Amino acid sequence: MSSRAETRGAGLDSLKLGGAAFLLVGGILAFYYFSEVSTLLRAIALLVISGGAAAIAFQTERGRALWQFMSDSRMEVRKVVWPSRQETLQTTLVVVVMVLLVGIVLWLFDMMLMSILRFLTGQGG
Numbered sequence: 001m002s003s004r005a006e007t008r009g010a011g012l013d014s015l016k017l018g019g020a021a022f023l024l025v026g027g028i029l030a031f032y033y034f035s036e037v038s039t040l041l042r043a044i045a046l047l048v049i050s051g052g053a054a055a056i057a058f059q060t061e062r063g064r065a066l067w068q069f070m071s072d073s074r075m076e077v078r079k080v081v082w083p084s085r086q087e088t089l090q091t092t093l094v095v096v097v098m099v100l101l102v103g104i105v106l107w108l109f110d111m112m113l114m115s116i117l118r119f120l121t122g123q124g125g
Contacts, residue, residue: 013060020057023049 027049031042057063083091 016060020053024053
């Protein structure tokens with residue numbers, strides 16, 4: 001009996017996801033079909049339809065799992081200790097200086113190798 005209930009729930013979830021997808025595609029098509037109507041009104045209508053499709057999708061098992069994941073992610077982001085503005089600027093400055101130094105060293109190394117190659121091939125002076 002439990003397997004029958006699981007199959008029925010999975011089928012209902014698939015039906016809900018299909019309905020949400022149909023609603024979203026219909027909203028997008030309506031947005032372009034009614035091109036003579038104000039863009040603001042069409043955008044508001046599309047946002048309302050998208051919200052309805054999302055509400056339907058979040059009623060499924062996958063939707064609830066996605067909502068839980070988003071809630072957990074938001075909680076983890078709150079736990080992060082973000083660097084201050086000064087720390088960010090100092091780190092950025094260090095990175096820029098190191099990139100310039102490595103670039104200059106590689107350029108000098110390339111010039112040295114090119115001089116050696118010209119000397120060996122007899123193309124240089």
